[in-house]
Amino acid sequence: MSIKLKLLAAFGFLFCVIMLLGGLGAYYLRELARDSKAIIKDNYESVEYASNMMKLLDELQSLQVYYFFNPENSLDTVKYQSLVNRFNKLLLAERQNITEIGEAGLAASLAEDFKDYLTIFEKGTGSLPDKNSYYFNHVLPAYEPVKTQVAQVAEMNMQAILRKNQTAQQTADRVVAYMGLLGTASMIAALGFLILLPGYIANPLKQLTFSIEEIANRNYDKRLEFDSNDEYGNLATAFNTMAARLHEYERSNVSKLLFEKKRIETIIQHMQDAIIGLDENKYILFANPTALAIIGMQEVELVGNYAPDVASVNDLVRNLIKELMIGRDSWEEAERRPLKIFANGKESFFSKEIVDVSSSKTPNGKPRLIGHLIVLKNITRFQELDAAKTNFIATISHELKTPISSIKMSAKLLEDSRIGKVNEEQQKLIAHIREDSQRLLKITGELMDLAQVETGNIQLHIRETDPKEIVDYACHAVAFVAGQKQIEMKLHIPPSIAAVQADREKTVWVMINLLSNAIRYSPQEGKIEVTVLKQKDCIEFSVKDFGKGIEEKYVERIFDKFFQVPESNENFTGTGLGLAISKEFIGAQGGRIWVESTVGTGSTFKFLLPIVKNIKSFIP
Template identity: 45%
Template sequence: MRIKAKLTIGVGLLFLMILLLALISGRYVYQLKADTANILKANYNTLEYGRNMLLALEDVGTDTTALVAFGRNLQDQQKNVTEPGEKETTLRIADHFTQLQKNTAEEGLKSFIRKDISELMRLNMEAIEHKSELATTTSENAILVISVVGTLCFIVAFVLLINLPSSIANPIKQLTSSIRQIANQNYNQRVHFDKANEFGELAQSFNVMAEKLQEYSDSKIDKILKGKKRIETLINNMHDAVIGINEKRKVLFANDEALILTGLKREDLVGKNIQDVAIQNDLVRLIAQAILQPGTAGDSTPPIKIYADQKESYFEKEIVDINITPTGEDEPQFIGQVIILKNITPFKELDIAKTNFIATVSHELKTPIASIKMGLQLLGNAQVGVLNDEQQSLVNGISEDAGRLLKITGELLNLTQVESGMIQMTMMPTPVYEIAQYALRATKAAADQKQVTIETIFAADLPVVMADGEKAAWVLTNLLSNAIRYTKDSDPIELSIQQKDQQIVFSVRDRGPGIAPEFLEKIFDRYFRMPNEKTEGTGLGLTICKEFIEAQGGVLSVSSEPGLGSCFSFTLNITGAKQA
C-alpha cells in the first residue's frame, strides 16, 4: 500500500472514530439532560404544589387567604398532570376542595384531601424513582459505549503512532545513510525496500543513479590512472628536481633528479615526513628550509650551491603552494606544496664568465687610458710645444673622452666586485668631515662650470663613523655629481650631514626634474636609465652606490617629487668616538 493511502486511511479512520465518539457522547448527554429536565419540570413541581396545598389546608379556618393559596396551587397542579392515576387523584382533590369551600369546618373533608395529596405525592415519588433508574441506565450505557469507542480510537491512534512514523522515518534514515556512502564515492551502495510504495520507487531510482555513477566512476578510473602515470613520467623526466609534500609535510613524490641530488633512495624519502628526513640529510634541510622555518617562505634566498655532475652546480629554489576549492565551498583549502630546484648552472657560468670578462677588459683598458691621459697632459704643457686653437680643441675633446672611458672602466671594475660578491672593504674609524671634504673637492670643478652652489648643513660635533672612507667618499661624490648633472645652472644643491640615533645620515638634495613614482623602485636597478634620458651615464652608478653602502651596514634610499627635485640619503654607523 502506498504511503499516501496509508496516511489517508489511518488519519481518516481516526478522524471518523473521534467524530463518532463525539456524536455518541452528545446524544447520551442530551438524553440525560432531557430526563433530568423532565423530573424537574413534572414530578418535582407536583411535589411542590402538594406541599403548598398541605400547608394551606392547615391554615383553613384561621387564615382567610389559605383557601386562595390552596386553590392557586390546585390550579397549577391541574396543569401539570403527567403520571398515570395523577389525573383521577387531582380530580378528587378538586371535588373535596369544592365541598370544603362550602363548609370549612368539616374535618372529614380535610382528612380526605390530605389522603388525596399524599397519594398524588406518592405517584410522583415513584415516577421520580423510575426516571432516576432510567437516567442511571442511560449514563451506564453512555459510559460503556463511550469507553468502547474511546478504546477503539486509542487502538487506532496507537497503531498509527507505532507503525506510521517508523514506516516513514526508517526508509528515510536508510536512504540518508546510503546517500552519505555515495557522497564518499562508495558507488556499490544499494537500497532495498520490499514495499511497493513511494519509497520503493525512490529506492529504485536511487539504485539506478548509484549504478550509473559506478559505471561512470569505473570508466574514469582508467583515464585517471593514465593521467597520473603521464604526470609521474613527466615529473621523472624533468631536468629540475621536484619534491611534492602534502599538508602534513609528508613526502608524496620525488623525481629521479631529486633523488640523485639528495643521494637518497626513493623508499628513504617518499612516504616520510620531510622534517624527519631533513634531520639526517643536510641537503634536504637546505632545500626545505622555507617550509621547516615559518616566516622565511617569502624571503629572497641566494642560489643553492650543490656538487653535481662532477662540478659545483647552482640551483634556484621555488616553493609552490597547492590550493583547491572543494565542491560546494567558497574558501580554498591548502593540500600541500611542491618544491622545485631549477638548475641555473649554465646561466651562472655565463654570468661568471661575463663578470670575469668585464673585469679583465676593464683592467686592461685602464692602463692605456691612463697613458692617453698622461700624453694629453704633456701635450697641454707649453714646454713640449704650443698648440693652436684647433689643436687645443681636439686635445680637450680627447681628454674629456678619455676621462669618460676611465670613469666607465672604474664603474665596471666596481661592478665586477659587486657581482662576484668580493667587495673588499677596509672598515676603520673615519671622520665624517673628511668624507664630505673629499666629495666637495672632487665635484667643485663640475659645480663651478654650471655655476651651481653646494650648500652644506653639518651638525656640530659629529662622531666618527666605522666605514671604508674611500668607498663612502666615492658614493657621496657620485650622488653630488648626479645632483649637479640634473640641476639647472645657478640653482643650489644642499648637502646635509646629521646624526640620528647611532647613525650618521648623509643627504644630497637637488632641485632637478625629480623622479616619477613608478620609477623610484627601479632607480637602483642595474643599467636602468630614466625614459627620454638625455644626460650621459651607464646606469651603474646608483647600483654600485647601493651595494657599497649596504656592505658597510648602511642603507641608501631616495625620495622625490616630480618637478621639485630629489633627495638621496645614506647612513653609516658611528663608532661611539667623538671627532677631534
C-alpha cells in the same frame, strides 16, 4: 501537508492567540480607563470645589470676627466682595457638575443659605448698639448651616469616589483573572511549539548535513530516509538520486584520474631539472631522480617525510626549504644567489625557484594553498660563461687603464706652454681629449669594481663608522656640482645617532653615486633631501630628489648592470653600472638598497646598514 502549510498553521495559531490577548487587554484597559476617568471627572472636581469653598468660608468668618470685635475698624469691602465672588463662582461650578442623586438639591439649598447668610451679615454692617451680640445671635447661626452643607457636598462625592474605586478594582481583578487564564493557555501552546517545531525542522537538516559530509568524503553509499510526504521527502528522493549518480560518475572517472596521475608522474620523472613536491604542511610528496641524485638520498628517505625532519640530517634540503620556513619577506637577497652543489663529480651551480600551488576551486572563491614545488635548474654552463666574461672585463679594464692614463697625461702636457703654443681650435680638441680620457678612466674604474664584485673579491674594511661623517663627506664631494645647478641640499640627521658596521670608503662611494644621480636629474634651483633614521637594528640612509621620477616598469630593473632608464636625461650618457655596484657594495656589508619613485614627484633611494652592537651613540 507541506512544510509551508504546517508552518503557516503553527504561526497562524500563535498570531491568533497574540491578537486575542492584545484585544482583551485593550478592551479591559479601556474599561479601567473609563472608570478612572469617571472618578476624576465626576466626583474629584466636586470634592475640590467643596474644599475651596470651605477655605473661603473660613476667610469670610475671620473677616467678620475682625470687624465685629474691633469697633474702631471698618470693613474691608474689597476683600469681602472678592471672597463672595469666588465662593459664588465655585458654587456655580458645583451646581454644573451634579453627578450624584440628591446632590442637586443640596447644592440649591447651599446657594439659598449662603445668600441668607450674606444678607444677615450685611445688615450688621450698619450702626448697631452691640455688635458682639449681633454676631453671636444672628451671623454665626446663619454661618453654621452653610458650612455644614459644604461639608455634606464633599462627603457625598468622597463616598461616590470610594464606591466607583471598588467598581474599578473589581474590573481589574476580572482582567487579571481572564488574562492569566488566557496567558497560561498561550504559554502552554507556545511551549509545545518551542519544543516540537525546532526538532521537526532541524533534525532532517542535521541528517542532510551529515549525509552531505559523507558524500564529500566519497561515501557515495549514504542515503536519506525521511518518512514524510512534504518537502523533506522530496529532498530525500533528490539526494538519493544524486548520490547514486555520483557513485556511477566516480567509478567511471577513477580510471581516467589514475591514468592522468601516471602520465604526470612519468613527465616529472623524465625532466632534466630537479623537482621536489611538498604539500601545504611541508610533507614531501615526490622527488624525481635528478633531485634524488643531487640531494644524495633514496626516495624512501624523502617521500612521505616531514621536510624539516629531513633538513635536520641534510644540509642541502635545509637550504632548499629555508625560504618556506622563515617566510618570503625575511628572505635575504644575498641568499637568492645560485646554489653551489657538488653534483655529477664536479662543482655545479643551480638556480632555485619555489612555486606555490593553489587551488582555484574553493567554497569562498579565494585560492587555497595546497602545496609547493621546488625546482633546481643547472646553470653551471652559464655561470662559467659569466666568470669568463668577468675575467675578460677585468683584464681589458686593467690593460686599458694604463694607455688611457698616458693619453690623459699627454693631453695635460700639450696644454703646457713650455711644450709649445696651441691655437684656440687645438685647445678645444685637447679639452675634448682630456674629457674623453677622463670618462674612459671612470668607465674602466667602474668595470674593474664590477669585476671585483662579481668574482667575490671585494676587499671590505668593516669598522665602527659615524653615519654623519659618511653624509658630510659625500655632500662635500658633490657640493661644487650642486652649486652649479643652484641646488639646495637639506640634511635631516638626529643629534644622536648610533654607529654603523660598515666600510667607510665604499659607503661614501655609494652615497656620492646616489647624490650625483639626484643632482643630475633634479631641475635647476631644485632641492635634495638627505635623511638618516634609526630603523630597529639598522640605520636607514635616504636621498630624495624632486625630479621627473622613474616609471614603475623600470623600478625593478634600476639596479641591473648596464641598465639605464630610457630618455631619462638626454644630456647624460653613463655606463649603467653605478647603481649595480652600489647594490653589491651595500649587500656585501649586510645591508639592503632599494628605490621608491612616483612619476612627476621624484625618487627616493634608500639603503640600510646594521648598527654596531653594544656601542654608544655618536653625540656631537
